[in-house]
Amino acid sequence: MTIYNFSAGPAVLPKAVLEIAQSEMLDYKNSGMSVMELSHRSSLFEEIIQAAESLLRELMAIPDNYKVLFLQGGASLQFSMVPLNLAQGKKALYVSTGSWSKKAISAAKALDNVEVEVIASSEDKNFTYIPELPETVDQNAAYVHITTNNTIEGTAFAKIPNFGKVPVVADMSSNILANDYKVEDFGVIYAGAQKNIGPAGLTVVIIREDLLNQEAVFAPMLDYALQAKNDSLYNTPPTYAIYIAKLVFEWVKAQGGVAGITEKDQQKAQLLYDTIEKSKLFTSPVRKDSRSITNIPFVTGDDALDKAFNQAALAEGFENLKGHRSVGGMRASLYNAFPTEGVEALVAFMAKFEKENG
Ligand code: PMP
Numbered sequence: 018m019t020i021y022n023f024s025a026g027p028a029v030l031p032k033a034v035l036e037i038a039q040s041e042m043l044d045y046k047n048s049g050m051s052v053m054e055l056s057h058r059s060s061l062f063e064e065i066i067q068a069a070e071s072l073l074r075e076l077m078a079i080p081d082n083y084k085v086l087f088l089q090g091g092a093s094l095q096f097s098m099v100p101l102n103l104a105q106g107k108k109a110l111y112v113s114t115g116s117w118s119k120k121a122i123s124a125a126k127a128l129d130n131v132e133v134e135v136i137a138s139s140e141d142k143n144f145t146y147i148p149e150l151p152e153t154v155d156q157n158a159a160y161v162h163i164t165t166n167n168t169i170e171g172t173a174f175a176k177i178p179n180f181g182k183v184p185v186v187a188d189m190s191s192n193i194l195a196n197d198y199k200v201e202d203f204g205v206i207y208a209g210a211q212k213n214i215g216p217a218g219l220t221v222v223i224i225r226e227d228l229l230n231q232e233a234v235f236a237p238m239l240d241y242a243l244q245a246k247n248d249s250l251y252n253t254p255p256t257y258a259i260y261i262a263k264l265v266f267e268w269v270k271a272q273g274g275v276a277g278i279t280e281k282d283q284q285k286a287q288l289l290y291d292t293i294e295k296s297k298l299f300t301s302p303v304r305k306d307s308r309s310i311t312n313i314p315f316v317t318g319d320d321a322l323d324k325a326f327n328q329a330a331l332a333e334g335f336e337n338l339k340g341h342r343s344v345g346g347m348r349a350s351l352y353n354a355f356p357t358e359g360v361e362a363l364v365a366f367m368a369k370f371e372k373e374n375g
Contacts, residue, residue, distance in 0.1 A: 021359035023349045024337035025168050025312060026191070027211040031354040034264040052260045057253050065260050066249065072266035076275055079200050079223060086222040086241065087249040087259050092117075092190040092209035094239075095220060096124035099186055099205060102230045102241045104131045104159035110183070113138035114147060115167035116343060117188060125162075136161065143344075144170040146304035154180045160204055161185050166192035166309050168212075169341040171302075171348065173309035177202040184228065192311045193221070195282050195353055197275050204228050210258060212311075213353045215265050219258035269353065278353050285351045285360045286310035292364040298322075298371040302344065316346030323347065326370055333366055 022029040045052045048061055055062045070085045079085060088094070100109050104125070111122045113135050125133045134155075137148040144167060154161060161180050166173040168191040177185060177198060184204025193208040200206065205224045211217035224241055234240035237251065244251055272278050290308065293299050299315045301308065317323050323346045327339045330347075340346040351360060 018334040019362075020334045020336055021356075021362060022336050023351075023355070023359075023363075025212070025341070025348065025350045026209070026352075027217050028213075028350060028352045029354045030215065030261070031265065031268045034261065034268050034354075037264055038261060053257045055256065057250060057256050062256055065256075065263055066254070069259050069263035069266060072263060072270060073221070076194065076266060076269055077200055077223070082226050083200060084222075084224050084226060084229070084241075084245040086224065086244050087254050087262075088220045088222055088244060089218060089255055091217070091220055092188055092207060093120065093124075095188070095207040095222065096121040097128070098222075098239050098241065099160070099162065099207070100125040100128055100131045100133075101234050101239055103186070103205070103228060104128075105230075106130050107159040108132040108134060108155060108157065110134050110136045110154055110158045110161045112136060112148065112150065112161065112163045113140055114164050114172060115139075115144040115170040116341075117168065117190070118162070118164040121162055121164070121188060134158075139172075143302075144172065145302050145307070147172050147174055147307040150178050154183055156182060158183050162188070164188045165196070165198065166190075166311055168312050168350075169343060169348075171309045171312045171314040171344075172304075172307040173311065175306070184225065191350075191352075192309070194269055194275055195279060195311055197279050210262055212350075213265075215261040216255075216258045218255040219262060221262075265354075272353075281357070282310050282351065282353065285355065285357055286313060288357075288360050288364055289313050289315075289349060289351070292367055296367065296371055298375045299367060302346075311352060312348060312350050314340055314344050314346060314348040316340070316344075320345065322374060325374070329370060330363075330366065333362075335363060335366065338363075 109125050137150050139146050139148040165187050186205040187203050189206050190208045191212050194213045207222045210219035229242040237243050293301050293315050298317055301315055330338050338347050340348040
């Protein structure tokens with residue numbers, strides 16, 4: 018049976034990438050060692066990390082005045098690192114669009130000398146839309162934080178706001194390399210790798226150089242400037258995850274880059290949204306103009322039927338379709354590596370289920 022993995026993360030990786038990793042597992046480039054066994058100071062690993070960075074720069078057209086950092090601690094550590102580095106003694110503005118932005122807000126609030134203000138929220142309707150943002154914000158604020166794609170709720174920012182000299186900081190964990198956002202529109206972008214980049218354990222941070230703090234942050238590992246000065250090698254980085262990320266970046270490039278991938282992602286999402294729109298059984302809880310092409314929740318409106326669907330889907334090899342416990346129903350995460358055939362199989366299965374249960 019073919020298994021289709023709809024997991025929200027860690028998520029499906031390109032099979033071609035896993036095959037290369039398999040072929041290089043025991044002996045990387047005649048070194049007699051696995052990548053896992055290479056010193057992070059070796060020339061072979063230096064080639065890997067430098068290639069990973071230059072490929073990401075090429076794929077996202079990252080301008081020269083931005084640093085690329087390969088860190089650890091997940092996107093969740095960035096919830097604290099961003100305010101620690103950018104907002105000490107200042108005001109930090111947040112847009113609240115879901116569970117993950119709420120966690121980012123709580124982490125910033127936990128710091129004594131950061132003043133947090135939520136400038137827009139969609140919590141009134143269970144985060145089922147992207148809220149209207151104010152045209153202008155306090156120009157003395159350190160940044161405005163947004164979550165470009167809300168993994169749990171299935172919403173995404175179609176347009177990145179501009180607040181003059183106040184930089185936009187984005188948690189792009191679930192749609193990095195899936196939307197052709199312009200890096201120039203952001204001061205900081207961060208993303209946990211385990212969706213569109215590679216294995217868990219790696220966090221990518223892209224930061225405009227003028228935002229690197231001039232004063233040292235109290236803990237060296239949490240200091241962007243120090244990490245940048247050491248080219249992400251201040252300590253031992255997650256070497257194997259960086260190696261897989263490099264292979265994924267090569268794969269994205271071979272798919273026509275981010276533009277090619279986005280086009281394919283849009284087609285996959287359209288197939289599922291069209292099915293939901295036509296269905297008399299399934300509905301999308303998300304307002305049309307706010308829909309994510311990456312994480313697509315859908316419900317029947319009847320918990321017992323949702324449960325029956327999820328059980329029947331599992332038996333057919335559709336793994337991890339169960340919706341997040343806060344939303345219920347189903348959620349299909351269609352990351353870059355998720356194959357079109359998997360969406361075709363899912364919509365055929367949905368039609369069959371509707372016929373039998375509608
Ligand atoms: N932000 C978003 C948008 C996410 O989807 C996730 C993880 N699913 C996180 C943050 C937290 O990431 P991590 O587990 O890497 O800390």
